[in-house]
Amino acid sequence: MRLPAWLNQHLAALRTLLALTVLTGLIYPLTILAFAQLPGLKHHADGSLITVGDTTVASAVLGQAFTDPAGRPLPQYFQSRPSAAGDGYDPTATAASNLGPESIVDTLPDPALTAAGASDANAKLSLLTQVCARSRAIGEREGVDGGRPYCTPGGVGAVLGVFRRHGITGAVTRVVSLNEPCPATPFLATYQGKTVECATYGEDYSKAVVTPIRGDAPPTPAVPADAVTAGGSGLDPSISPAYASLQAPRIARARGIDVAKVRELIDAHTTGRALAFMGEPSVNVVQLNIDLDRTYPARS
Template identity: 55%
Template structure:
């Protein structure tokens, strides 16, 4: 008796599913698991866990915050760079970038205002000038909505500091002869031209870029050497250690460029803080 073609076709499909289930669902994972247990690979496969006094305290691949219960920086520790992961900083369930770009400059949640606020806070913590170009002294984006007599050109009729809500005093008293207003909560200023104001801050701010911006994954465990050196005097002062000793520890926990030419030298924050605790 001849088997109908549709049964043969379905039988072949079932056999293919079973074969590939065994290969990709059992054999391949087993082989990869076996390779992961080889010397030199097992630590990385296990999450690159860092231990202190026999207890796991973190991973060398994932950053973490060094904050107190109120969310303030613990001054005796080096601080990590900001994280864009949702709900909690360095939440591995929400690894992602903020998706905000250089044109996000208007509003309290804009990238520019976030960067300005962080720079101001870091400057206050480290005792340096936290000023940055296109930031107000109050730590928001220095951005105006300018209304012209002819739409996109002509005489300025009105100027609004859109990142400073009333009753705040605008960072700029006047723009092209017109008094600058603070923004009314809920006000619609879309009809004006968006004008960022550079201000008189230095081209190279005292606060490094990685101190105010998150990494692409939101989980970067490293900071730049410049940011580490900025924090070193505070950490040395809080711990009663010589600054030279703290800087030597920074150097000891700095990794070189990958393959000698890719990327920039970086400092492992967790491992540096653990070394300080051992001191």
């Protein structure tokens, strides 16, 4: 008996569904699982887990924060780079900040909320101010100059809103430090003969010409770029050798050992460029800190 055309079409679709289900839902996953169990691959397939004794403490491919319950960096540990994944290194919220080079003006908080001890959900720090604040904090922690171009000494973006007589041309009529809310004292006293004002919450500065000020910071900051910028995934376990080296004296003091020994551990955990030409040398912070605890336990 010849089946109706519409029924033949449905049966063909059903056979295709069953075939693809077996192929992609069973055969392919089981084949990949089998390959993943081969020597040399199994460790990576299992998550590159690191164990200390009988306890799994970390994954070599996932970064983590080395801070106390209040979020303060622990002085006896190397610090990871910043993370925009959730509250930091959250593998369930892997993400970047999505802020780029043009993010240089902050959205100021409502001073009424700040005075009441509340946070303003509409306030937002620009990428520039985040970088400036991080650099200043790291400079203080590591005992180096945390200054960098386009940052104020107070750790915010050094950005002026310059009003001109004819919009974007003509004489300067007014100047506002956009990232320094009143009653702050602006980082510059005057600009082209005009007194620089602090920024007033709620005032419209959209007609001002946004003007970053480079300042007198050294062209090559003491704090490396990876120390103040988050990775794209938010889970990067590695930092640059320069950032690791910057932290070595603090680690040595906290653990009561010679700084040369700390630098030896850094060298041992430094990996070169992939295939000798891709990327940059890096230091896995998680593995380095575990080795640090094992080799030179922190003093209690």
